[in-house]
Amino acid sequence: MATQVLMPALSPTMTEGKIAKWMKSEGDTVESGDVLCEIETDKATMEVEAVDEGKLGKILVAEGTEGVAVNTPIAVLLEEGEDANAIDAASSGGSAVAEAKPAEEPAAASYEEASAPARPKAAEIAPEPDYDGPTKTQTVREALCDAMSEEMRKDDTVFLMGEEVAEYQGAYKISQGMLAEFGEKRVIDTPITEIGFTGLGVGAAFYGLRPIVEYMTFNFAMQAVDHIINSAAKTLYMSGGQMGCPIVFRGANGAAARVGAQHSQCYASWYANCPGLAVVAPWSAADAKGLLKSAIRNPNPVIFLENEILYGQSFEVPDTEDFTLPIGKAKIELKGADVTIVAYSIAVGIAMDAAQQLAEQGIDAEVINLRTIRPMDTATIIESVKKTNRLVSVGEGWPTCGIGSEVSAVAMEQAFDYLDAPPVRVAGEDVPMPYAANLEKLALPKAKHVIEAVKSVCYS
Amino acid sequence: MAKTSKVSAKKSATSKSTSKSKASSKSPAVNGDQLIAYYRDMLNIRRFEEKAGQLYGMGLIGGFCHLYIGQEAVVVGMTQAGTDDDSVITSYRDHGHMLACGMDPKGVMAELTGRRGGYSKGKGGSMHMFSREKKFFGGHGIVGAQIPLGTGLAFAHKYKGDNGVCHAYMGDGAVNQGQIYESFNMAALWDLPVVYVIENNKYGMGTSIERASSNVELSERGNAHDIPGQSVNGMDVLDVVEKGGAALEHARSGKGPMILEMKTYRYRGHSMSDPAKYRSKEEVQKMRKESDPIDNLRHTILEGGFATEDQLKDIDKEIKSIVTAAAEYAQQSPEPDESELYTDILKEA
Numbered sequence: 134m135a136t137q138v139l140m141p142a143l144s145p146t147m148t149e150g151k152i153a154k155w156m157k158s159e160g161d162t163v164e165s166g167d168v169l170c171e172i173e174t175d176k177a178t179m180e181v182e183a184v185d186e187g188k189l190g191k192i193l194v195a196e197g198t199e200g201v202a203v204n205t206p207i208a209v210l211l212e213e214g215e216d217a218n219a220i221d222a223a224s225s226g227g228s229a230v231a232e233a234k235p236a237e238e239p240a241a242a243s244y245e246e247a248s249a250p251a252r253p254k255a256a257e258i259a260p261e262p263d264y265d266g267p268t269k270t271q272t273v274r275e276a277l278c279d280a281m282s283e284e285m286r287k288d289d290t291v292f293l294m295g296e297e298v299a300e301y302q303g304a305y306k307i308s309q310g311m312l313a314e315f316g317e318k319r320v321i322d323t324p325i326t327e328i329g330f331t332g333l334g335v336g337a338a339f340y341g342l343r344p345i346v347e348y349m350t351f352n353f354a355m356q357a358v359d360h361i362i363n364s365a366a367k368t369l370y371m372s373g374g375q376m377g378c379p380i381v382f383r384g385a386n387g388a389a390a391r392v393g394a395q396h397s398q399c400y401a402s403w404y405a406n407c408p409g410l411a412v413v414a415p416w417s418a419a420d421a422k423g424l425l426k427s428a429i430r431n432p433n434p435v436i437f438l439e440n441e442i443l444y445g446q447s448f449e450v451p452d453t454e455d456f457t458l459p460i461g462k463a464k465i466e467l468k469g470a471d472v473t474i475v476a477y478s479i480a481v482g483i484a485m486d487a488a489q490q491l492a493e494q495g496i497d498a499e500v501i502n503l504r505t506i507r508p509m510d511t512a513t514i515i516e517s518v519k520k521t522n523r524l525v526s527v528g529e530g531w532p533t534c535g536i537g538s539e540v541s542a543v544a545m546e547q548a549f550d551y552l553d554a555p556p557v558r559v560a561g562e563d564v565p566m567p568y569a570a571n572l573e574k575l576a577l578p579k580a581k582h583v584i585e586a587v588k589s590v591c592y593s
Numbered sequence: 594m595a596k597t598s599k600v601s602a603k604k605s606a607t608s609k610s611t612s613k614s615k616a617s618s619k620s621p622a623v624n625g626d627q628l629i630a631y632y633r634d635m636l637n638i639r640r641f642e643e644k645a646g647q648l649y650g651m652g653l654i655g656g657f658c659h660l661y662i663g664q665e666a667v668v669v670g671m672t673q674a675g676t677d678d679d680s681v682i683t684s685y686r687d688h689g690h691m692l693a694c695g696m697d698p699k700g701v702m703a704e705l706t707g708r709r710g711g712y713s714k715g716k717g718g719s720m721h722m723f724s725r726e727k728k729f730f731g732g733h734g735i736v737g738a739q740i741p742l743g744t745g746l747a748f749a750h751k752y753k754g755d756n757g758v759c760h761a762y763m764g765d766g767a768v769n770q771g772q773i774y775e776s777f778n779m780a781a782l783w784d785l786p787v788v789y790v791i792e793n794n795k796y797g798m799g800t801s802i803e804r805a806s807s808n809v810e811l812s813e814r815g816n817a818h819d820i821p822g823q824s825v826n827g828m829d830v831l832d833v834v835e836k837g838g839a840a841l842e843h844a845r846s847g848k849g850p851m852i853l854e855m856k857t858y859r860y861r862g863h864s865m866s867d868p869a870k871y872r873s874k875e876e877v878q879k880m881r882k883e884s885d886p887i888d889n890l891r892h893t894i895l896e897g898g899f900a901t902e903d904q905l906k907d908i909d910k911e912i913k914s915i916v917t918a919a920a921e922y923a924q925q926s927p928e929p930d931e932s933e934l935y936t937d938i939l940k941e942a
Contacts, residue, residue: 141650144866145657165643166860166881168874177868184643203652250931256941292752318752324782329741329775336745339730340680342752363735364742371721372731373714374937408938432940460942 135215136185138169138208140194140201143181147174151199152207156180161189163210170196170207187212190220255508258461261423268449276418276450277307277383277439280425281345283454285315288343291429294321294330295347295384304349305385305444331357331382335364338380338434345429348384351400351438358403365434366409381428383437386414387478387529388566388577390442397566397573399530401477404436405507405539411460412506414438416481418448420504423458431460438506440479463510465517469499472587473517475540476527477503480559480578484527487583496591506536511543518548523590524556527583532560554590559583623831625899631673631830632894633908635665635887638689640916641698642861645688645705648920649865654705658719661689663828663860666886667792668693670833671760675841678757680728680750682743684764685720686792686859687732694727698915702923710926714933728757736797737763737770740789744776747787747850758786758844766797768814769805777850781818784849788840789815791854792827798863799871812854820850827855828884858884 140150151173157163168180169189190211194201201207209220271279285291292315297304299312299322312320323330327348334344348354354361365378388397404412411433415421421439428435450456466481467488476484481502488498499517503509518524524544526537537558544556562576642660649658661668664686672681672693683690691701696712704711704722712722720734730746733739743761750757767773768791780787791811795802802809812822823840826832833855840851858880862869869877894900 139651142652142865143650145655147866166878174866176866177870179866179868184647249934252935253932324775324778326775326778328772329744329779332738332741332772333745333748333776333779336682336730336742336747337749337752338745339742340746340749340753342749359735359738360741364733364738368721368723368731369940370937371713371717372723372937373712373716375713375723375725376730377940411939427942431942433942 135190135212135220136187136210137206138183138210140203140205140207141172141181142203143172143174143179144176147176147203149200149202150174152194152196152201153178155192155196157189159189159192163187163189183210185210188215190215258459261458261462261464264451264456267452269452270447271418271422271450272445272447273415273418273421273439274305274307274444276422276448277425278309278311280422281308281429282311282314284426284429285311285319290341291343291345292319292321293345293347294323294334296323296325296349298322298347303347305441307347307444327353327356328360331360332364334380335360335378338365338378339368339376343379343429345381345383348382350389350396350441351384351386352396352398354382354384354400361404361410361434361436362407366407369433370409377432378434379432381425381431381435381437383425383428384439385441385444386438387440388442388561388573391568391570391573393568394565399438399478399528399561401438401506401528401530402535402539405509405536410434410436410507412436412438413460413504414478414506415504416443416478416502418446419450419456420458420464420502422450423456424460424504426457427460430457435460438478443479443482446482458504461505461508461510463504463513464502465499465513466502467498467500469497469521471497471521472523472525472591473499473501473514473521474525474527474583474587475501475503475514477506477536478529480527480529483578483580484583487580487587490580490584491587496587496593498587503536509539509543511547514540514543515547518544519551522551522553523587524552525559525583525586525590526556527559527578529561529578531563532558533563535560554592557586557590559586623834625894625897627673628890628894628897628899629908631666631669631834632887632890632905633912634669634673634693635830635890636909636912637698637915638665638669638692639887640912641692641702641919642688644916644920645702646861646865648702648706648923653924654719655707656718657685658705658865659686659863660861660865661686661859663880663885664792664794664855664857665689666830666833667790667827667855667857668762670830671788671790671837673830674834674838675758675760677728678750678755679760679841680730680743680746680757681760681762682730682739682746683732683762684736684739684767685732685734686764687720687722690762691722691724691729691732694724694729696722696724696727696729698919699922702919703926706923706926707928708923708926709929709933710922714937715929716933716937737767737772739763740767740770740773740776743789744780744785744787747780747785748783750786751783756845758788758841760790760841761787762790762792764797765791765793765795765802765811766800766805768811773814774817777815777818777820780850781815781820784847786844786847787850788837788844789820789850789852790837791852792857793854794857794859796859796863796871799867801871810854812852815850815852820852822852822854824854824856827857828880828886828889830886830890
């Protein structure tokens, strides 16, 4: 059966090309792999190899012809024993053409008309269950350790790995006592090899384990960001839902104290930018415990942003192993009527401090602890703004394209008519973190900045 | 049917092109059924890739498409030497690995055309396909990234104690990525069951190995971590089966990782849009003429009287029809429903 040789697409962007030169003449025998002709594409001159064997029956497009569209028949290949009659049949669109029929709708053509279907509403997240049982006073550090230990007792597939997590008991002593309880199979000291052990953790999660990967600080996770984004976050989608990566990446995030620019960065907005991740940033010890337990049980990759300064701070924590907090729900830490202050991580404490001082000055602030950065609980923010009509965001990260920018955008888009003043962002200064004590202080947001911002949106 | 040689067949491997028949890695006396199984599996990949190239030329496959033609003996030999407990992970030149694992050519081809019948429902493409059932874990687009991931699969094999070994493939271009050595270190440190298969096809995209690597003896890349390495003729499926089997046995028995450098060759460009100016036509033609893994095995089969010319032609025909059916399916399967845009981002907690 004679086959048409079609003008091939030789690059992702090629729509037409020039037949630069025929390397075979009519009547030549062609073997699979032989170069038939040279084609100039939008990128380069490429050789076109024969896929089938046979005899070159007829050249349909002469060399030197420009603008030959992809899928135009350019020659006819004859099988053994076929003659010229077959050429006519093939070049007039004979039976062989069916196989070479181009796609009915070229992919590139339809982009402009294409409009995405409505995004389905996210599933309703159950609110935090009411708890009126006993509590105990714990540091954030202890709460994190309890969360991991409780989940590891329940589920054999959960394990902890990272630098200094086992024998050293954690660089910040989060995993104190865990090696003794769970042994070296499940509490694993890694070499200093962030991209390696992050990728290893993701691979183990693909195979059904539930790793907790500790970064000594999130600054070091930059070494591993390819595996967090490309391997962990995207694989569920790229596999059409077949895979899945139940893994927690946790560690200290944001500024510590006097450790300089490379060890003092908030990564919230980096990870929050990427679909396929959940990003959690607890403030209190109860947040830390309830959210980490939920993160470990979550079937998705969860970025769990802790804060070194908070590790030693104490809070009341529900005294039960069943305590978890929903990922994706914010908490109103303080009810108020005059202004909404949205904060996350250590900035919640700053916001609470500011709110107290504002109360003394007669301004009744509502403080929202985001708890989860992605998916952000926008409903709680919007509801609050509709009530207070004023919005201030507080976070330690840089202002540009930061979490505060996102909070402002959400308010503008969804509650513009309710706003009595433009939202204001209180953020870290737009500079690498300085080492000098006085400069470092200047670079970080404080209660007085929040108070100033609140006063500006309240025009008071 | 084909004649079997002295050794009687453990099980007939000719009945299904993708069956994993366990090769007797220690015995050089392979039986005819096994030879024919290798032939069939390699031919299946070759014809599939040729068809994929055609469909690309017709604009039915978009973006990047990296063909495996020339390297078939590597993955077929390794898969035949492995067991069903083993997991497999590779880079973006992955169609051959999927077919060798026993994944359905229809589902693979339909993914190439971006249709809902594809393994990833059309959302992954040529470089991103997976099959939990066949323990094939992708299909990864970032050079070298599959190696820590594969090391993690090996970690999970050991953690679960399931007797599996991870076959972690990489190209000669990937061996200069730093994360490869982070993986080697941990695999050796923890005696993880993994065989690192370096498919040295001589070119990382358009850069020859000599122009990219200070030491081109890639089997030695584990020296710093005391990982034993071996060089294998990756154009000879029998050599791959033998040495691959030994390496897998090494890893499975708890002795830790091994490195195999498969000396192989790709006939086609790095991807479809490769003008191939970095090597001569003569070089390619010489490899095709003298070292083709399929032609050479065909010769061995005929010479040894394991099958007749007609029997092999029947296999050729059968493979052609499988591939044709896959291509038809890949064109008939509809594009994914638009609602799929928003699915599979997060699993429901």
